[in-house]
Amino acid sequence: MPINIFSSSDETIKTLARFFIETAGKAIEERGVFNVSLSGGSSPKKLYELLAAEYGTAIDWSKVCFFFGDERYVPADHPDFNALMATKALFDPLKIDAAQVFAVDTTLDPDSAASAYMEAMAAHFKTTPIRLDLSLLGLGDDAHTASLFPHTPVLAEKQATVKSVFLTDKNVYRITMTAPLINQSRQVAFLTFGPSKAAAVNRVLKGEKNIENYPAQLIDPEDGLVSWFLDESAASQLA
Ligand code: 6PG
Numbered sequence: 001m002p003i004n005i006f007s008s009s010d011e012t013i014k015t016l017a018r019f020f021i022e023t024a025g026k027a028i029e030e031r032g033v034f035n036v037s038l039s040g041g042s043s044p045k046k047l048y049e050l051l052a053a054e055y056g057t058a059i060d061w062s063k064v065c066f067f068f069g070d071e072r073y074v075p076a077d078h079p080d081f082n083a084l085m086a087t088k089a090l091f092d093p094l095k096i097d098a099a100q101v102f103a104v105d106t107t108l109d110p111d112s113a114a115s116a117y118m119e120a121m122a123a124h125f126k127t128t129p130i131r132l133d134l135s136l137l138g139l140g141d142d143a144h145t146a147s148l149f150p151h152t153p154v155l156a157e158k159q160a161t162v163k164s165v166f167l168t169d170k171n172v173y174r175i176t177m178t179a180p181l182i183n184q185s186r187q188v189a190f191l192t193f194g195p196s197k198a199a200a201v202n203r204v205l206k207g208e209k210n211i212e213n214y215p216a217q218l219i220d221p222e223d224g225l226v227s228w229f230l231d232e233s234a235a236s237q238l239a
């Protein structure tokens with residue numbers, strides 16, 4: 001498991017952008033398409049902006065299909081909607097066709113939104129198992145990833161699917177790929193930076209195996225590679 005540590009968040013993001021483009025280029029060359037799942041939150045916004053600003057001609061973006069590892073159960077025009085952030089940072093600047101973007105339909109009820117998303121993925125991939133070429137993931141201070149939060153029922157899900165999850169402490173629903181679905185990815189890349197992540201990074205990578213407390217430990221592709229892209233502050237507790 002490559003753990004890449006950089007002096008700053010900017011260096012971390014620059015390196016991950018190159019990794020993204022290299023991975024995309026290989027997938028497009030080998031299979032004619034690059035299926036990538038984007039993470040949400042604040043960390044990846046600069047990555048998406050950098051890809052749009054500096055890599056607009058590096059690959060054939062018309063061959064890229066975008067999915068979301070998770071989505072907040074809010075309207076599509078809500079500032080917390082991950083697909084809206086990606087649209088502003090990446091899709092609009094690169095003039096990505098809407099047909100290439102698979103966003104969660106939060107006009108449906110949470111369970112229906114999750115099952116509709118899974119159906120849309122299955123229709124796109126056609127064959128099983130659904131194998132994303134790259135899943136980008138972040139890490140919460142509480143060691144969650146995607147919307148796989150500590151002590152939630154979705155952690156026990158054995159199906160490679162998409163589920164809704166109610167977060168009692170936040171009183172909100174999320175829609176998330178399950179760990180088995182993420183673990184079918186060919187590659188997984190965690191982008192994590194900042195001192196607030198240091199404890200979670202150390203617990204996930206070096207702590208006791210405890211997926212209820214540290215759900216990101218669930219990410220362990222059967223036939224895929226997990227890479228970490230960390231800045232020094234996020235890696236500061238790693239021995
Ligand atoms: C989301 C993300 C989530 C995120 C972590 C880290 O929808 O919020 O998918 O898993 O990656 O919460 O978020 P930050 O990058 O904002 O710290």
